[in-house]
Amino acid sequence: MISPVLLFDLLLGLSLLWLAWRTLAAHTLFEACVSFIVFGLLMALSWVRLDAPDVALAEAAVGAGLTGVLLLGALERAERARVEAAPGPWWRRGAGLSALLLFLLLAAALITLPPRPPLPLQEALPLAAAEHPVTAVLLDFRAWDTLLESAVLVLAVVAAWSLERSVSPPRPAPVCSEVLRSLVRLLLPFSILSAGYLLWRGGHAPGGAFQAGTVLAAAGILLLLSDLRRPFDLRRGYWPLALLSGLLLFIAVALGTLGYGGTALDYPPGGGAALVLLLELGLTVTIALAFIALFSSGRSRGDE
Amino acid sequence: MSEVLFIAALLLLLTILAGLWRVLRGPAPADRMLAVQLFGTSGVGILLLLAEAMDERALRDVALLFALLAVLGVVAFVRWRAGAAQ
Amino acid sequence: MSMTHSLLRTLPILLWRWLLALLLWWVLAEGDANGLAFALPVALLAALVSLQLLRPSAGRRWRVITLGWLRFIPFFLLNSLLGGVDVARRAFHPRLPLALCIIRYPLNLPEGWPRVAFLSTVSLLPGTLSVKMEGDEAHIHLLDGSGDPLPALRRVERRVAALFGTGGEA
Amino acid sequence: MSVATLLALSLLAGGLFFFIAGTLGLLRFPDQLCRIHALTKADNVGLGLLSGSLALLSGSWAVALKLLLIWLLVMAAGATVAQLVAASHQAGREGDRD
Numbered sequence: 001m002i003s004p005v006l007l008f009d010l011l012l013g014l015s016l017l018w019l020a021w022r023t024l025a026a027h028t029l030f031e032a033c034v035s036f037i038v039f040g041l042l043m044a045l046s047w048v049r050l051d052a053p054d055v056a057l058a059e060a061a062v063g064a065g066l067t068g069v070l071l072l073g074a075l076e077r078a079e080r081a082r083v084e085a086a087p088g089p090w091w092r093r094g095a096g097l098s099a100l101l102l103f104l105l106l107a108a109a110l111i112t113l114p115p116r117p118p119l120p121l122q123e124a125l126p127l128a129a130a131e132h133p134v135t136a137v138l139l140d141f142r143a144w145d146t147l148l149e150s151a152v153l154v155l156a157v158v159a160a161w162s163l164e165r166s167v168s169p170p171r172p173a174p175v176c177s178e179v180l181r182s183l184v185r186l187l188l189p190f191s192i193l194s195a196g197y198l199l200w201r202g203g204h205a206p207g208g209a210f211q212a213g214t215v216l217a218a219a220g221i222l223l224l225l226s227d228l229r230r231p232f233d234l235r236r237g238y239w240p241l242a243l244l245s246g247l248l249l250f251i252a253v254a255l256g257t258l259g260y261g262g263t264a265l266d267y268p269p270g271g272g273a274a275l276v277l278l279l280e281l282g283l284t285v286t287i288a289l290a291f292i293a294l295f296s297s298g299r300s301r302g303d304e
Numbered sequence: 305m306s307e308v309l310f311i312a313a314l315l316l317l318l319t320i321l322a323g324l325w326r327v328l329r330g331p332a333p334a335d336r337m338l339a340v341q342l343f344g345t346s347g348v349g350i351l352l353l354l355a356e357a358m359d360e361r362a363l364r365d366v367a368l369l370f371a372l373l374a375v376l377g378v379v380a381f382v383r384w385r386a387g388a389a390q
Numbered sequence: 391m392s393m394t395h396s397l398l399r400t401l402p403i404l405l406w407r408w409l410l411a412l413l414l415w416w417v418l419a420e421g422d423a424n425g426l427a428f429a430l431p432v433a434l435l436a437a438l439v440s441l442q443l444l445r446p447s448a449g450r451r452w453r454v455i456t457l458g459w460l461r462f463i464p465f466f467l468l469n470s471l472l473g474g475v476d477v478a479r480r481a482f483h484p485r486l487p488l489a490l491c492i493i494r495y496p497l498n499l500p501e502g503w504p505r506v507a508f509l510s511t512v513s514l515l516p517g518t519l520s521v522k523m524e525g526d527e528a529h530i531h532l533l534d535g536s537g538d539p540l541p542a543l544r545r546v547e548r549r550v551a552a553l554f555g556t557g558g559e560a
Numbered sequence: 561m562s563v564a565t566l567l568a569l570s571l572l573a574g575g576l577f578f579f580i581a582g583t584l585g586l587l588r589f590p591d592q593l594c595r596i597h598a599l600t601k602a603d604n605v606g607l608g609l610l611s612g613s614l615a616l617l618s619g620s621w622a623v624a625l626k627l628l629l630i631w632l633l634v635m636a637a638g639a640t641v642a643q644l645v646a647a648s649h650q651a652g653r654e655g656d657r658d
Contacts, residue, residue: 003307003310004311007314008313008314011314011317011321012317030384031328031336034327034340035328041340041344041347041370042320044347044366044370045350048351048354048358048360049354053362053366054362056366057362057365060370061369064369064370064377065369065373065377066373066376068340068377069376069379072377072381073380073383177647178501178502178505178506179509179510179643179644180640182503182506183636183637185444186444187636188439188440188443189436189439189443190414190436192432192435192436193411193415193432193433194368194372196428196429196433197415197418197419197432198365199428200419200425200428200429201365206365207365211369218372218373218376221376222375222379225379225380225383226379228443305617309572312572312576315576316576316579319582319583322587323586325587326586334592335595338595338599341599341638341645342583342586342599344637345604345634346579348634349579349607349610352610353610353614355614356618361420364420364623364626364627367630368629368630371633371634372633374633374634374638374641375641378644381645381648382644382647382648385648385652386648417625417626417629419622420622421621470604470608471605473601474578474581474601477581478577478578478581480585480589481581481582481584481588481598482584486588486589486590488590488594490591490593509639509643510636510640511639513639513642514600514601514604514635516601517597519596519597519600519646521593521643521646521647522646522647531597531646
């Protein structure tokens, strides 16, 4: 008899493949969006089964929550602006071919990998500025990567802002429901609490700035969607500074450590944990505001 | 005990797969969206079961995220519908 | 003068909400008390935001409300269980016994939270689903329109009214 | 087997039953509003019983409260979503008639 564990994993894997196919072969863009949201939900479950709760948390936050809202928002705007969203046949073939090529490369890399690579991480971990291995890698051993990633996120917002004029500004169709507003009133303070909790957990267990930022972003988007607050323009006032806070803090820490010990992002002994926490706080704000900006760009100007 | 919990999780996964029929067939967009909502709830159930079965408390946080973000997709959907009706 | 007055009035509420937020943190952290230094400011922030979003209303009769909650919770749990059983019975029944209709139900509850609580409760109870509000009327969808739904709805309305210490008896 | 485990197992079985009933309703019920009935009620009861079962198994107050919290969140979201989709569906139908 097959064990239920194996059966569960098998079913999960097969349905993922099938959903990926359904997303590609959907008749309408809306169907593709819905299939992709479900794909995200099941993907989060798969990461759980792969013993990667950190990735599962990120996938749950982004794949199951934010992508849906971003995709449906994009769909709405595309329909409003009457943009022809379907690419031509050659684009599709090209995209399909390059995806296949990437898949073959990854598969080849996976197969040729040495069977059991040595794990220097385990030995280095006691020296790290965070207890949790994932956080240690993200914000200590490979902090440079994370710095550049936060720059990429900011660049994405800049790109969205600069594209704005080319699409006709949409009018919001408010979902003016008292029920929704009441839920948001309750949910928002709780989201702040949960985001803080996830940030704190990140120091020693699965969690961290990315998940916390996403929860805050979701709360902010709900606030905008429920019309509780007038849409705010993230390009005015102190908002851009807040949006940049993660990146600026990162650069400041890099310069500071460069001046102090001669190596950028090599934390001074004893001060690492506090610096990592500071960076995580900044990153949380940047990630949250970047998602809100990506969702709401192109909206604020046309409303007045 | 963890075998039993895995069987329960397997059953919940099967209900999701059965519900996929509704996602694929519709007919109305709201049907598809509702089915997604069902998956959110079943997904929370599966995660809570696995948290106990695999003895991994972080999975309860994943379930918490599912629950917190469940409304988001549907609100976006309702907004899209209202926009399409105009 | 009036500012200090309102500060004096909201400060205890803020403290209570801070405490509640800390309790919720404790629950989220599954009893782990190590993060207290981190939890204190986060819980304070959540409490401050909640003051903005959920304005404390003056002059509530706390004893009445507590009694209302004590009565509401078992009522709600039992009836939502019955709601589940009702749906399950219909779903498993080979002939799907359904007689659908939508009724308009005039509400006596005041606007705001009492109405929202009523609408949400109705959706979890057997056979009823609130569709929308139009003026003072709730549009309610029924799975079985053959019986008289009004007594049950009136009962929910009374229970919800007791939660907020407001009148709903009519 | 202790009484608590036995109770937990029966709660688990009950929870699964309601999840299956909800899916069955989603598949069988003839129109959209009925399907919303099926989901909001059956699934919330299912998740409630499931959480109760796991709370018993975990044997920790904090975990039990966290499960309760997650259930309450799902229930609040479910009730709200049901009304949003129902209202949107109704508005769509009235729009078609015009």
